[in-house]
Amino acid sequence: xxxxxxxxxxxxxxxxxxxxxxxxxxxxxxxxxxxxxxxxxxxxxxxxxxxxxxxxxxxxxxxxxxxxxxxxxxxxxxxxxxxxxxxxxxxxxxxxxxxxxxxxxxxxxxxxxxxxxxxxxxxxxxxxxxxxxxxxxxxxxxxxxxxxxxxxxxxxxxxxxxxxxxxxxxxxxxxxxxxxxxxxxxxxxxxxxxxxxxxxxxxxxxxxxxxxxxxxxxxxxxxxxxxxxxxxxxxxxxxxxxxxxxxxxxxxxxxxxxxxxxxxxxx
Amino acid sequence: xxxxxxxxxxxxxxxxxxxxxxxxxxxxxxxxxxxxxxxxxxxxxxxxxxxxxxxxxxxxxxxxxxxxxxxxxxxxxxxxxxxxxxxxxxxxxxxxxxxxxxxxxxxxxxxxxxxxxxxxxxxxxxxxxxxxxxxxxxxxxxxxxxxxxxxxxxxxxxxxxxxxxxxxxxxxxxxxxxxxxxxxxxxxxxxxxxxxxxxxxxxxxxxxxxxxxxxxxxxxxxxxxxxxxxxxxxxxxxxxxxxxxxxxxxxxxxxxxxxxxxxxxxxxxxxxxxx
Numbered sequence: 012x013x014x015x016x017x018x019x020x021x022x023x024x025x026x027x028x029x030x031x032x033x034x035x036x037x038x039x040x041x042x043x044x045x046x047x048x049x050x051x052x053x054x055x056x057x058x059x060x061x062x063x064x065x066x067x068x069x070x071x072x073x074x075x076x077x078x079x080x081x082x083x084x085x086x087x088x089x090x091x092x093x094x095x096x097x098x099x100x101x102x103x104x105x106x107x108x109x110x111x112x113x114x115x116x117x118x119x120x121x122x123x124x125x126x127x128x129x130x131x132x133x134x135x136x137x138x139x140x141x142x143x144x145x146x147x148x149x150x151x152x153x154x155x156x157x158x159x160x161x162x163x164x165x166x167x168x169x170x171x172x173x174x175x176x177x178x179x180x181x182x183x184x185x186x187x188x189x190x191x192x193x194x195x196x197x198x199x200x201x202x203x204x205x206x207x208x209x210x211x212x213x214x215x216x217x218x219x220x221x222x223x224x225x226x227x228x229x230x231x232x233x234x235x236x237x238x239x240x241x242x243x244x245x246x247x248x249x250x251x252x253x254x255x256x257x258x259x260x261x262x263x264x265x266x267x268x269x270x271x272x273x274x275x276x277x278x
Numbered sequence: 279x280x281x282x283x284x285x286x287x288x289x290x291x292x293x294x295x296x297x298x299x300x301x302x303x304x305x306x307x308x309x310x311x312x313x314x315x316x317x318x319x320x321x322x323x324x325x326x327x328x329x330x331x332x333x334x335x336x337x338x339x340x341x342x343x344x345x346x347x348x349x350x351x352x353x354x355x356x357x358x359x360x361x362x363x364x365x366x367x368x369x370x371x372x373x374x375x376x377x378x379x380x381x382x383x384x385x386x387x388x389x390x391x392x393x394x395x396x397x398x399x400x401x402x403x404x405x406x407x408x409x410x411x412x413x414x415x416x417x418x419x420x421x422x423x424x425x426x427x428x429x430x431x432x433x434x435x436x437x438x439x440x441x442x443x444x445x446x447x448x449x450x451x452x453x454x455x456x457x458x459x460x461x462x463x464x465x466x467x468x469x470x471x472x473x474x475x476x477x478x479x480x481x482x483x484x485x486x487x488x489x490x491x492x493x494x495x496x497x498x499x500x501x502x503x504x505x506x507x508x509x510x511x512x513x514x515x516x517x518x519x520x521x522x523x524x525x526x527x528x529x530x531x532x533x534x535x536x537x538x539x540x541x542x543x544x545x546x547x548x549x550x551x552x553x
Contacts, residue, residue, distance in 0.1 A: 073410040102410045127325045131382045162439045222498040229553045277404040278441040
């Protein structure tokens with residue numbers, strides 16, 4: 012079942028399949044937080060924002076079509092879905108777009124405005140947004156931004172004003188053990204630390220291997236300074252609701268670890 | 279997705295896309311041979327303001343089987359089906375190797391399977407089901423597989439954006455198939471031309487704009503580190519062609535020139551987008 016993480020903001024999660032390959036790699040390198048025999052999962056998250064109007068941010072993957080449709084019905088509780096916003100048109104984030112629009116034909120599709128290849132993603136008719144664009148749902152006010160750390164070029168981040176929430180999509184994700192689904196970062200029994208974040212980013216943002224560390228860390232400072240978030244809602248990690256700057260410091264450490272230690276694997 | 283794709287294509291034929299449909303029909307040659315058994319099926323996508331990008335596929339005609347590299351975009355579906363059928367004399371595809379699952383690379387898999395049967399699909403994703411490819415045979419980045427009798431190496435790509443991307447090296451032909459790096463914003467009349475056919479060779483500006491607009495993370499790059507790893511790839515294996523999904527194929531004798539222009543482009547991206 013979805014979890015309400017702030018009044019009117021609901022977290023829907025696809026826990027994903029067990030990933031024994033990642034578990035083996037954690038065992039091989041002696042990751043201190045991993046307990047042998049525990050399952051490892053890489054989650055996909057979607058978030059429903061409900062003010063006077065409603066917006067769903069991302070769709071989960073095609074392996075979770077039933078989950079997103081069912082959970083969406085539950086949190087909407089008879090209300091209409093007014094907007095479906097895609098962070099980027101990647102299969103795990105956007106793979107249920109047309110199934111959701113079939114179920115909610117009145118919903119307006121919102122997509123990143125970056126680039127000129129929207130037709131290659133069937134997004135030519137979407138409402139395109141970028142830095143400086145906002146959407147007032149009535150009680151929830153959303154702002155769209157360029158993604159600072161991303162995979163696909165056609166990407167966007169989002170913030171929500173009332174909660175102080177930043178949605179950094181592929182950034183700030185981490186692998187979960189069984190039993191850790193839909194938990195806030197401060198609810199974990201095993202520590203949420205830079206080692207977990209490095210395991211994830213050494214896979215998803217493998218390109219950190221080729222970056223100038225100081226320059227990239229400076230960008231992390233800039234993100235914190237620009238958005239001053241009170242909550243972080245990543246597409247692949249636990250929601251952070253306290254001590255956000257501490258996690259940004261961890262992410263700076265992650266950059267250094269991937270740049271010097273290399274790629275940890277693939278997702 | 280497929281239904282919508284068909285509707286979009288129908289819309290293009292009826293509506294404002296009529297001119298571009300005609301252009302695509304005239305298009306480049308059905309295929310461009312790179313080696314005796316590897317050919318390029320070039321598809322063009324216009325970006326506006328005189329810039330275009332290829333969204334291509336490549337075909338390896340192995341002993342008795344046909345291997346397709348990527349499936350191309352649904353935007354080019356009808357053209358691709360027609361041209362693949364023509365090049366293979368109606369045989370179609372026996373195996374498909376995906377560079378990654380981004381829609382312009384994987385968007386035709388269901389349609390091709392309906393036409394040519396449940397051919398083998400090889401993909402490097404850690405979890406194919408999440409990428410919408412539950413039936414794929416998994417390749418490992420850094421590993422090798424035999425596909426339709428060919429030895430294929432899957433390389434860790436320094437110029438890519440998605441985690442599960444691999445570069446595909448066919449040992450027999452020594453062709454390295456790459457995405458998304460090594461692209462090029464070509465002029466319309468350069469569609470379907472290899473580096474041997476480009477009248478004035480590659481222009482630095484179009485190498486730069488492609489990588490600036492496609493691999494956003496390059497703004498953080500450390501150029502010597504990145505280019506060092508890239509050059510190692512070519513030092514470690516003999517490459518007859520670099521075959522980019524989004525660019526004009528680069529013959530071995532033009533590779534150093536391209537790399538020099540690429541390095542200048544990366545330095546420019548880093549310099550212009552200082553944090």
